[in-house]
Structures are given as C-alpha cells and as structure tokens.
Amino acid sequence: MKAITLDSFGEADVLQLTQVPDPEVRPHDLLVRNRAAGVNRADLNQRRGAYGRADFGDSSLMGLEIAGEVVAMGSEVRGFAIGDRVMGIVGGGSYAELARFDWRMAMRVPEGMDIVEAGAIPEVFVTAHEALVHLGRLQPGEKVLIHAAAGGVGSAAVQLAHAVGAKVFATAGAAKHEEVRQLGADVLIDHRSQDFAEVLQAETGDAGVDVVIDFIGAPYLERNVRALATGGRLVQVGLMGGAAGAALPLDRVLFRHLQIMGTVMKSRTAEVKQAMTRRFAEAWLGHFADGRLKPVIDSRYPLAQAAEAHRRMESGLNVGKIMLLP
Structure with missing residues (x-):
C-alpha cells in the first residue's frame, strides 16, 4: 500500500509518499480502506521528532484518525461486517491507504454522512467532549471560555458547549470571528488585539466563567485561573505556547475552590481511549x-x-480540520 513515511525528522518536506507492507490483521482489529485522515498537531510534533520512532499501538506511521470501509476483520471482532463505514481514533497509521485499529475504538459513520466529513470527527470531538463535558462538567446555563476556538478541537468544543446550553466565550483571530460565531459562540475575543481577561471581567462583572478550555499553556495560565468563577474548572488540553514560566496564583485556586485538570489523547491506554470513545x-x-x-x-x-x-x-490560517484523502 501507499503511505506517508519520513527518513528523518524536520520540516514538512521530509514527508514522502512510499510503498510499505499492508498492516497485518490482529484478532481484535478492523482493517479499513481509508477514505479520509485528519491532520492533528500531534502529527507535526511527530514529524519534528518529539516522539522519536515510537509505535503507538497500531502503526509507527503517522496519523491518528480515519474514516473508511471495513475490508477485513480479526477473529475477535463483534458487531461489524465487511463493507461497514466506520470512523475512529487509531494508534498511528492513518496516513496510508489501509489502517488497522481495535474494533472497540470504532464508531459507525452516521447514515447519509459524507465519509470525508466523518473523518473530521473522531480526534477533535472525542477530545472536546472529554475536556468540556466529562472533565469540565459543563452544565446548561454555565459560562465557558474556549481558547483557539477556530482550530479543530476548539471548533468542536464551541459546538458542544452551545449544544449543552452554555454561554460561550471564544478567542480567535478577528478574521475567523464570523465563522466561529456561526458554530455557536456568543462573545468573540480577538487574541491579538484584546486581553481576554479584561473582556471577561467586563462581560461577567468580575464573576468569571465556570469552565476554561485551554490549548496555549504557560502564557495564559495566570489569566485563565483569575478568569474562573468560584468552583470553576480549568482543563488544559495543549501547550502550544509552552510549559515553562507559568505563574499560578495559588491564593485564587484556594479561595475560589478551583480545579485544574490536564488531558491528552496520545498517551492514554487503549482501555481509557475506548471508554472516551x-x-x-x-x-x-x-x-x-x-x-x-x-x-x-x-x-x-x-x-x-x-x-x-x-x-x-503551521500557517495558523485554518478554521476546522485539515483532511488528507488517501
């Protein structure tokens, strides 16, 4: 089969289309003819060498999510058949014509949905649900701040928060505001020209928000904590701005009874990923x-x-998912 490989780590040019062996089907595997593969920031990190030559359980090839048709199955698979349209999170291998993954990670593609659109669901929506609902415990009528709201997980989180019935504050570049608003954001904040903490103070009367979903890290930590209402929850999903030099106002954490949680998909065990799915x-x-x-x-x-x-x-211009079509 054809797949994307890299002989060395580095810039995007190291990615090459080559011929590699087809995956072997294990007892719990679905083998899928890929029709769509989502691009994620973890892929950029892998290309740059952040994980070395790691095998993430399904393949050492790049790529974390797929959508396509089942072409073969292992002996322990239950509830699926050859030809079924499925989508899911994989432990590597989606940058290829074929990919294998545990059937317990698979979801059926909704009837009538375009297969490429289905490929844009698994990683970002499962991550957004885990951060926003499972860990953040967002409730109807609460207020939430979602950073990087035009990105893959951010745009999914805006939709889920709106569906929950929360008031959604979202940071994004001004050029992306209208698109994010259409996803369900109530208050848009330009992260380049506005201080989100000042906007929240004005909008909430210094009461703060109940949940913050953050992908940036150290540069935002202190302001995120100060933006939380009593009993508020900060869920850290990424570190795009780095981890060093973060200032944590412990007095605010203590006296407002705050909670700070972290979540990342790649390092989870198979059992945890299955439960998240x-x-x-x-x-x-x-x-x-x-x-x-x-x-x-x-x-x-x-x-x-x-x-x-x-x-x-890497340009930062995208709104939503970037898809590869094997």
Whole structure:
C-alpha cells in the first residue's frame, strides 16, 4: 500500500509518499480502506521528532484518525461486517491507504454522512467532549471560555458547549470571528488585539466563567485561573505556547475552590481511549445524524500532498480540520 513515511525528522518536506507492507490483521482489529485522515498537531510534533520512532499501538506511521470501509476483520471482532463505514481514533497509521485499529475504538459513520466529513470527527470531538463535558462538567446555563476556538478541537468544543446550553466565550483571530460565531459562540475575543481577561471581567462583572478550555499553556495560565468563577474548572488540553514560566496564583485556586485538570489523547491506554470513545458516541453521535452537530473542514489534500497539509496547519490560517484523502 501507499503511505506517508519520513527518513528523518524536520520540516514538512521530509514527508514522502512510499510503498510499505499492508498492516497485518490482529484478532481484535478492523482493517479499513481509508477514505479520509485528519491532520492533528500531534502529527507535526511527530514529524519534528518529539516522539522519536515510537509505535503507538497500531502503526509507527503517522496519523491518528480515519474514516473508511471495513475490508477485513480479526477473529475477535463483534458487531461489524465487511463493507461497514466506520470512523475512529487509531494508534498511528492513518496516513496510508489501509489502517488497522481495535474494533472497540470504532464508531459507525452516521447514515447519509459524507465519509470525508466523518473523518473530521473522531480526534477533535472525542477530545472536546472529554475536556468540556466529562472533565469540565459543563452544565446548561454555565459560562465557558474556549481558547483557539477556530482550530479543530476548539471548533468542536464551541459546538458542544452551545449544544449543552452554555454561554460561550471564544478567542480567535478577528478574521475567523464570523465563522466561529456561526458554530455557536456568543462573545468573540480577538487574541491579538484584546486581553481576554479584561473582556471577561467586563462581560461577567468580575464573576468569571465556570469552565476554561485551554490549548496555549504557560502564557495564559495566570489569566485563565483569575478568569474562573468560584468552583470553576480549568482543563488544559495543549501547550502550544509552552510549559515553562507559568505563574499560578495559588491564593485564587484556594479561595475560589478551583480545579485544574490536564488531558491528552496520545498517551492514554487503549482501555481509557475506548471508554472516551464510548462516552462521546453515546452522548453525541445522534446529533451528527440529524445535523445538529457538523464537522468543520478547512481544506482537503490528496495523501501525496501531506507536506502541504502540514504547512497549512503551521500557517495558523485554518478554521476546522485539515483532511488528507488517501
């Protein structure tokens, strides 16, 4: 099969389309003919060498999410058949024509949904649900601040928060505000020209928000904590701005009874990932079938143009998911 490989770590040009052996099907595996693969920031980190030559359980090849048709199954698979349209999170291997993954990580593609749109669901929506609902415990009528709201996970979180019935504050570049507003954001904040802490203070009367979903890290930590209402929850999903030099106002944490949590998908065990997938599917999969939720796709690239897809993500211009079409 054809797949994206890299002989060395570095810039996007190291990604090359080559011929590699087909994956071997293990007892619990679905083998899927990939029709769509989402590009994630973890892929950029892998390309740059952050994980070394790690094997993440399914493949040492790049790529964490897929959508396609089942072409083969292991002896222990239950509830699926050859030809089924499925989507899911994989432990590597989606930048390829074929990928294998445990059937307990698979979700059926909603009837009538475009297969490429389905490929834009698994990683970002499962992550957003875990951060916002499972850990953040967002409730109807509460207020939430979502940073990087035009990105893959951010745009998914805005939709989920709106569907929950929360008031959504979102940070994004001004050029992306209208698109984020259409996803369900109530108050848009330009992270380049506005201080989100000042906006929240004015909008909430210094009462703060109940949940903050953050992807930036150290540069935002102190302001995130000070933006939380009594009993508020900060869920750290990424460290795009780095981890060093963060200032934590412990007095605020103590006297406002705050909680700070972290979550990351890649390092979770298979059992935890399966539970995360089930929680998301049970809560939200029906919302895609009837159009209440919709994956946001920024752009689509043939598999051979994986380097261009990475450059698009590195540019920071995307709104929603960047997709590869094997």
